[in-house]
Structures are given as structure tokens and as C-alpha cells.
Amino acid sequence: MNELQHETSPYLLQHANNPIHWKAWSDHSLATAKNENKLIIVSIGYSACHWCHVMEHESFEDETVAQVMNSDFISIKVDREERPDVDAVYMKAVQLMTKQGGWPLNVVCLPDGRPVWGGTYFKKDNWMDTLQQLQTLYSENPEKMVDYAEKLHQGIQLLGLVEKNPTEEKIDPNNIKALVEKWSKSFDWEFGGYARAPKFMMPNNYLFLQRYGYQSKSKDLLDFVDLTLTRMAYGGLFDTVDGGFSRYSVDMRWHVPHFEKMLYDNGQLISLYSEAYKRTQNPLYKEVIEKTLTFIERELLNSDNAFYSALDADSINEIGELEEGAFYVWKKEELQKLLKDDFEIFSELFNVTDFGFWEHDNYVLIQSQTVENIASQFGLTENDLLKKKKNWERLLFTERKKRPKPRLDDKSLTSWNTIMLKGYTDAYKALGNEHYLAVAEKNAAFIIQKQWTADGFLWHSYKNGKSTIPGFLEDYAFVIDAFIGLYQVTFEEKYLMQAKQLTDYCLEHFYDETQQFFAFTARTEKQLIASHFETEDNVIPASNSVMANNLYTLSLLYHNPFYEKIALQMLHHMIPHMDYASAYSNWMNLWLNQSEDNKELAICGKAALESLKKINFEYLPNVIIAGTTKPSDLPFLANRFDEENLLFYICQNKNCLLPNTSLEATVSGLKIS
Template sequence: MNQLNLETSPYLLQHANNPIHWKAWSEKTLATAKKENKLLIISIGYSACHWCHVMEHESFENEEVASVMNPNFISIKVDREERPDVDAIYMKAVQMMTNRGGWPLNVVCLPDGRPVWGGTYFQKEEWTNTLQQLHEMYVSSPEKIIEYAEKLHQGIQVLGIIEHNTSQEQNHTNNIKPLVEKWSKSFDWEYGGYARAPKFMMPNNYLFLQRYGFQTQSQDLLNFVDLTLTKMAHGGLFDTIDGGFSRYSVDIRWHVPHFEKMLYDNGQLISLYAQAYKRTQNPLYKEVIEKTLTFVEREFLNSDDGFYSALDADSLNQNNRLEEGAFYVWTKDQLQEILQNDFEVFSHLYNVNDFGFWEHNNYVLIQSQTSESVASQFGLTENELQNKKKTWERLLFTEREKRAKPRLDDKSLTSWNAIMLKGYVEAHNALGDGNYLAIAKKNAQFIIEKQWSPEGFLHRSYKNNKSTIEGFLEDYAFTIDAFISLYQATLEEQYLHQAKQLTDYCFDNFYDEKQQFFAFNSRNSAQLIAQHFETEDNVMPASNSVMANNLYILSILFNNSYYEKIALQMLHHMIPNIDYASAYSNWLNLWMNLSEDNKELAICGENALVNSQKINTKYLPHIMIAGSTKKSELPFLENRFIENENLFYVCQNKACLLPKTTIEETFNNLEI
């Protein structure tokens, strides 16, 4: 029988009425496969995945397909967002077998979980034919399948293990330059991003490139970052009506998105645009931040102060059928009716023409000219056009709200919440909006109260007042990162001590002394067919790169030489593996901490919070900030507080200058 009705994952619940006898991933299910000696089908996807829905409709809702799967296989449905560990292992297997990957991810395995065949989307006939052949082979010649599975398993175990770097060569930051130069050859200088489609946003790439361009005074790199951020904000990828970014663009212009909106993308992009705003004061970046956080607060923030995970790409169209992008797109007739006399100006600004046309008479709004240019064409001031733009957006938002909304994935994932928490902190730092910081603090409390168990571990998922699944390394790494940022914005030291407590838990439960990296799964949890050490940055930074950055900062604040040793040891092992730098941008960020212009700033005194907030509005990626409004026992701040004085200590390489007494003097010592 189909057992997915017992689950809380929206993706699993979407399949609860399939005729397939789906089971959730569990030790019990795996034990059943061994007991009955049946091949496993492991089908992995997520609620906002368009092609997952297509394969469900074509195959998993089909009785004929069920008649092949049910008697011969144990079928397991996995929500990749709840179980990124399972997804990572079987993605490696499929990539080894087919040189490609994606979702839905479908794998057939031996009863013990070792894969023998797999791929992504399959049409119904190919799917059933292959399953029948595999079943017959397993019955008649099991040794052939087992032999192949053993070889593939050996490859999976080796894949992802980082060889130790035994070189004694110093990791000088000058060696970053050729990596960036090679990387820059793939830049798209017309539309930003990389010169290929589909285009993913990769926020961590631009956080690093912006920092590197700033610290090396490379105007070309900064121009490229600004080009990319502007084109993303002007493209259909960004929902100018409601705020928020879709997951990626299917074309090189950032025009037509794959319409799902993911929490982790928007959290990282808020951090990126906030940092860019601090550097440039570009009003477009401020608009993006404010619109996106309005969207997040309205659509993702729940009554428990947690954030939901995603909005689907698909929604019901006028014919009451699920269609990708139906909620977001417009016909020319619809726009003319709503905008009336302003349609001509609107159509020039948002390209209701061949450039903005998508398909089926639908347009995806994209801006290719500056507001100033369009305003001058129609005899308007830029301010007048901006006011019109706000009116248009209100009209279109009101009209669009009448449509059937995309389906909501209403689980809350710890790591994604932490990413969004940090986004709110960064937005507060850049714009000074106290509401952003209040939401961040409430979300931190949600993680502490709902997701942090009395036994010391973090839960992964939360829904309906129920916390489930023991957390993975990414849940700890991003929570630690967010709590450090929250401390730096509030100077409330409990966040820092909580970050350290979670860090020590990671050493006890995730750190592998032999590999000298952190495993993705806790050693106390049920183990998969191979260990997974996540080291390559992707649409989210790798959990090991986030941990290494955390350790470096905490090593300074707590004067902890072991943290520093492990962070730099991890970096040292990674450096020989950095070939195409976009997959290692967060490691490069850590590497930049070793540059000669990096400093630390301690702000002490009764006005420390006010002073730190002023400093946090500046773009200072090479400065690590800490502070206290009272006497502190934090090692970095110890013996630095003097009653009735406001002092600024600029430090470098564990040595500090004499304290300054004004922000103006301090800034002179912080410049590159």
C-alpha cells in the first residue's frame, strides 16, 4: 500500500494518492527490501520541480506502471530537500552512469541500497520496459547485476574524497589571481552571469568576486558584478510586481525563469544585494531588497516565525489545469486593459514586444533600457516614471492576486531558515530597517526553540508543530553562520556562544579525523552506502566551506587555535583541487581572509551598538567586527572595555593598534 499519507513533506504528500505502493525512506523500508529480496526503486524530487510533476502524471499516476512496480520492487519516494544526504549519494551514482544529473532522480538499487541503474526523467514506455528488464535479469542472472553494483559502489565511495595536500607551500593570496583570470573567461559581458544557458544565479560567486574586486581594486570585476546584479534585477527572473527571484533562467538574458521561488535562493540574494548596496548605494539594489523581503514576509513567514520552503513553478491556468508560469505571465490584451493610457510607456519599459515575448501569446516582463532612457523618450522625469511604475505594480499585483496561486511547500528547513535569517540581518545592516532585525531574531528563536533538541542536535525539518529528521552538516553550518552574523548586528553574545556550542557538537559528531573534513551525516545517524563529504560550492555553498569560514571567525573571537588549525588545514587540502573557481568561491572567500589587508575591529563602550551599526552600513568585507556595551569575557574583547569611554581597537595578525576614540579616526585605519 502507498504509505506517504503518513508523511508531512508536501512533495511526498503529492504522491500519496498514486497507485504506486510508495514508502518513505526509513530503516524499516530498507529492511523490508532485504527480507523480500526485491530491487529498490528510489525516486527523488521536490515539491516545486516541474519535471517531477510531469513524470508523476505520465507514469506514477498510471495503473499500468503500478502493475510493473508494485509486485516486483520496493518503491521509495524521497524529498531531496528533507534528505539531501540520500539525494547526494544517488546523484553521484547517476552522474557516474550517465554524465548528467537533475530531478526527478530515479535509481534502481539492490536490496541493500547499492545502485545498478538510474537517470532523471523517463517517459512511461522507457521506464516500464527498463524496469521489466532489470527485474527479469535480477531473477535470472543476479550475479551480473551484483557485479556491476559492486564496481559502481567502489566508485561512489572514492568520489568526493579530497586527497590530502602534503605540500608545505604557503597559501599566499597572490595565487588567487590566475584562478580568477581563468574564471573570467566564462563571463557574459552583455547580460552578466556566465555565457551559457540555463543561467543559475550562484550568489556566493558574486559575493566573492565583489570582495576580491574590492580588495584588489579591480574595477572590471566590480563592473561585472554590477552588470550581473542589474541584469538579474531587470530580467523576468526577478518578479518586479511581487518581489522575489525564481530559481534560474532558461535563457542567457535572465528573461524566462523556471518559475519556482526557493527560500535559499532569495536568502542568499538578499545578502548579495545588501552587500552590493553598501558598496554602491544603487537604488535598484535597495528596491530589490525591499520588494523581496516584502514577498518573503507575506508568502513564506509563518506563525511560528519560521520560513516556508518554496512556491511551485506550476499553478492552475484559466482552464483549471496546472501550467508552468501561469500565475506570473501576461498577454498583451490583459496588460492593455489594466494599464489603459499608460500601456505604451509600460510596454517600452518592460518590453511587451518581440524581445519580451515568451510563448502562447504570453509575455514575461524584462527591462532592457534604463528608466532614465525610457522616461526621456516620453517626456517624463525619472521620478515621474518611478511613480508610474509603483502604480503599475500595484494594479498588476491586485489583478494577479485574483489568480490561483502556485502551490506552497510549507515545511521549514533549518539550513534554509538560517540562510534567510542571515539575509534579514544583512538587509538590516545595509538599510537600517529595525523590522528586518526583529524578524531575524524571532527566526533565531524559532530555530533555538523548535529545531534545537534537548539532546543537543538540530532537527532538519519542521511542519505542523512537529520537528523531524536529524539535521545534516549544512543545518549546523548555516545556523552557526547566521548566529555569528546576528551577534555582529546586535552584540548579544548569547548568539555567539550558541554558535560555538553547535560548532563543538559538529566536531563531536561530524568531524572525520582521517579525512580531515566534516561528513555530511552525523556518525550517530543511520549510515548510507557511502560517506558524503560536501566540498564543492553550488547554488548553495558547500557545508564544509561554510564550516571552515565559521571556524576561522570563531577562532579569532574565542582565541581558539584548534579552530584556526582545522579551518586552514581544510583550505590547504582544497587549494590543489581548485581548477574552475566558480565551484570553490566560498573557499576562496576563506583564502582571502589571509590577505594582508584583512583586519579585526573591536568596538567597546556604552555606545558600541550604535557605533557598530554605523560601521556595518559600510562595505568592509576585509574587516571582522565584534563589540560590547559592557565588560566582556569573550577572549577577543577581554580587558578592552573601559567605563565611560568608547574605544575602537583595530587589530591584525593578533596585534592591535592603540585604541581610537572616534569612528572617523577608526575608518582611516580600516582602509585597504
């Protein structure tokens, strides 16, 4: 019997009508495998995963496949977004076995959960043949399978553990230079990003490279960041009609994406484009921010002030079949009919040409020239063409609304929600739009009221008014980060106190004193076959790197040497492993905080918020800001409030200059000259 109809995960519900006797991941499912002495199939994916849908259609909807799986196996379906802990452990297994990973992720395990075989996507016949061979081996020679599982299990337990740095060497930010120079050899100087396909956006990489380029006065690095951000905004990866970014590009040009739109990508990219806009005042970056947040509110924000997780890559095409990208692509004849006399200019701007052609007579809109260049070719002013562009996009948006929408993943994840919350906060800082701050605060209220329990722990997932699955380290890390950010734009100390409260909870429930890192799962929760310590930054920064940055910021504001010790100890252990810098960019951000450029700013006085808004328009990645409009007990602000005067304190290395009363002088003192 397929049990997935009892679940709330959109991904699991997609499989609820399969003939497979799927179970969800639970103690009961695992106990059933032990009691019946059956091998376990763990099949992991997510709702917006295209190849997960393909394997479902080819294999999991097939009766002959179902006969094989149902007769000899306990089959467990896992939503990797709901259970990132399960995904991480079995991904390690597959990477050890095959040297690669991805989704769908399919693993066969002993009845105790230890894996013996695995891979990603499989064609139907290959899948059936392999399962039958594994069942035969388990029936006839189980000792051989158990022996292999034991060796693989040992590898899984070791994989991801960080070897401690035995040296007493001081953390020197000057050593970052060699890592960035090596890193830069992989840059694509034609289209930005890295010189390979598929192309993932990796927002944290560019937040760091932008900051390092600014602090090291490297025009080349800043030019590369701007090239990348411009090309991503031009490409099919960014939906110029409706806003929002797809997950990654399958080609070198950011042209044809895997069309799913993920909340975590868009939240991080809003933060990145907001920081870049503060540095450059580039109107393209502002357009990206505004369009994307409009998309988020239209499609992914619900009545609980929570954000949904994703839109699927697939949607129903004109012949009634699910097809990747069907909602987003255009045929030339369709565009000619819609745009009439403007088609020629539109075609030049958005490459309804060989450059923009994809497949099956479909085009994915992509810019390759500036609006200014195209305008001059057609004897228009830049402003005239921008007006046309806006009208065209409105026209296409209206036309596209007639198409069936991509499927929605309507669960809300705490970690992803607060990544988006931080995006809204950063957009507010860059653009000063009060609405963005209001959305951020309402989402924070959702987290506090729905996802934070009276017992002190966070829930991971929320849907239909119900909170489920105890939170993982990523949930705590990103909530803390977002609440620190909210404090820094509102000076509401409740957010900072809540960030500290959650930090202390993590130290008590997640921190492993032996490893000197935070485990991904709280020690009070049922443990999997191996512990997971997430340390490498990926499309989302590692939860340990986020926690280390959080601890460092809080150590300065609360004058807490223990927080600082833990943060820098983690960084110290990571530095010898940073051979491939792009996997450690958030750690390198903390490393850069140790430079002589880094400062703290206290703004104290009744008019502190007015000055804060002006300071937030500046690009100051090397400055940690705090402030108050009334007397404060926060150690960093204690005894600094003045009833009569607005005072600015610039501090460095735990020493502060005498306060000044000039906003202009303060900004000048914070900037890197």
C-alpha cells in the same frame, strides 16, 4: 498500498494518491526489500520541481506503470530537501553512470540499497521497458547485477573524497589572481552571469567576486558584478510585481525562469544585494531587497516565525490545468485593458515586444533599459516614471491576486531558515531597518526553541508543530554562520556562545580526523551505503566551506588555535582542486581572509551599538567585527571595555593598534585605499 499519506512532506503528499505502492525512506522500507529480495526504486524530487510533476502525471499516475512497479519492486519516494543525504549519495551514482544529474532522480538498487541503474526524467514507455529488463536480469543473472553494483559502489565511495595536499606550501592569497583570470573568461559581458544557459544565480560567486574586485581594485570585476546584479533585477527571473527571485533562467538573458521561488535562493540574494548596496548605494538594489523581503513575509513566513521552503513553478491556468508560470505571465490584451493610456510606456519599459515574448501569447516582464532612458524617450522625469512604475506594479499585483496561487511547500528546513535569517541580518546592516533585525531574532528564537534539542543536536525539518529528521552538517553550518552574523549586529554574546556550542558539537559528531573534513551525516546516525563529504560550492555553499569560514571567525574571537588549524587545514587540502573557481568561491573567501587587507575591529564602550550601525552601512568585507557595551570575557574583547570612553581597536595578524576614539578615523583605517 501507498503509504505516503502518513508523511508531512508536501512533495511526498503530492504522490499519496498515486496507484504506485510508494513507501517513504525508512529502515522499515529498506528491510522490506531485503526480506522480500526485491529490487528497490528510489525516486527523488522536490515539491517545486516541474519535471518531477511531468513524470508523475505521465508515469506515476498511470495504472499500467503501477502494475510493473508494484509487482516486482519496492518503490521509495524521497523528498531531496528532507533527505539531502540520500539525494547526494544517489546523485553521485547517477553522475558516475550517465555523466549528468538532475531531478527527478530515479535509481534502481539491489535489495541492500546499492544502485545498479539510474537517470533523471524518463518517458512512460522507456521507464516501463527499462524496469522490466532490469527485473528480468535480476531474476535470470543476479550475479552480473551484483558485480556491477559492487564496482559502482566503490566509485561512489571514492567520489567526493578530497585528496590531501601533501605539500607544506604556505597559503598565499596572491595565487587567487590566476584563478579569477581564468574564471573571467566565462563571463557574459552583455547580460552578466556566465555565458551559457540555463543560467543559475550562484550568489556566493558574486559575493566573492565583489569582495575580490574591491580588494584587488579591479574596476572590471566590480563592473561585471554590477552588470549581473542589474540584469538579474531587470529580468523575468526577478518578480518585479511581487518581489522574490525564481530558481534559474532557461535562457541567456535572465528572462524566462523556471518559476519556482526557493527560500535558499532568496536568502542568499538578499545578502548579496545588501552587500552591493553598501558598496554602491544603487537604489535598484535597495528596491530588490525591500520587495523581496516583503514577498518573503507575505508568502513564506508563518506564525511560528519560521520560513516555508518554496512556491511551486506550476499553478492553475485559465482553463483549470496546472501550467508552469501561469501565475506570473501576462497576455498583451490583458495588459492593454489594465493599463489603458499608459500601456505604450509600460510596454517600452517592460518589453511587451518580441524581446519579452515567451510562448502561447504570454509575455514575461523584463527590463532592458534604465528608467532614466525610458523616461527621456517619453518626455518624463525619472521620478515621474518611477511613480508610474510603482502604480503599475501595484495594479498588476492586485490583478494577479485573482489568479490561483502556486502551490506552497510548507515545511521549514533549519538550514534554509538560517540562510534567510542571515539575509535579514545583512539587509538590516545595509538599510538600518529595525524590522528586519526583529524578524531575524524571532527566527533565531524559533531555531533555538523548536529545532535545538536538550541533547544538543539540531532537527532538520519542521511542520505543523513537529520537528523531524536529525540535522545534517548543512543545518549546523548555516545556524552557526547566522548566529555569528546576529552577534555582529547586536553584540549579544549569547548568539556567539551558541555558535561556539554548535561548532564544538560538530567537531565531536561530524568531524572525520582521517579525511580532515566534516561528514555530512553525524556518526551517531544510521549510515548510508557511502559517506558524503560536501566540499564543492554550488547554488548553496558547501557545508564544509561554511564550517571552515565559521571556524576561522570563531578562532579569532575566541583566540582558539585549534579552530584555526582545522579551518586552514581544510583550505590547504582544497586549494590544489580549485581548477574551476566558481565551484569553490566560499573557500576562496576564506583564502582571501589570509590577505594583508584583512582586519578585525573591536568596538568597546556603552555607545558601541550606535557606532556599529554606522560602521555596518560601510562596505567592509575584509573586516571581522566584534564589540561590547559592558565588560566582556570574550578573549578578543577581554580588558578592552572602558566605562568612560568609546574605544575602537583595529587588529591585524593577532596584533592590535592602540585604541582610538574617532569613528571617522576608524572607518578610514579599515577601508582599502
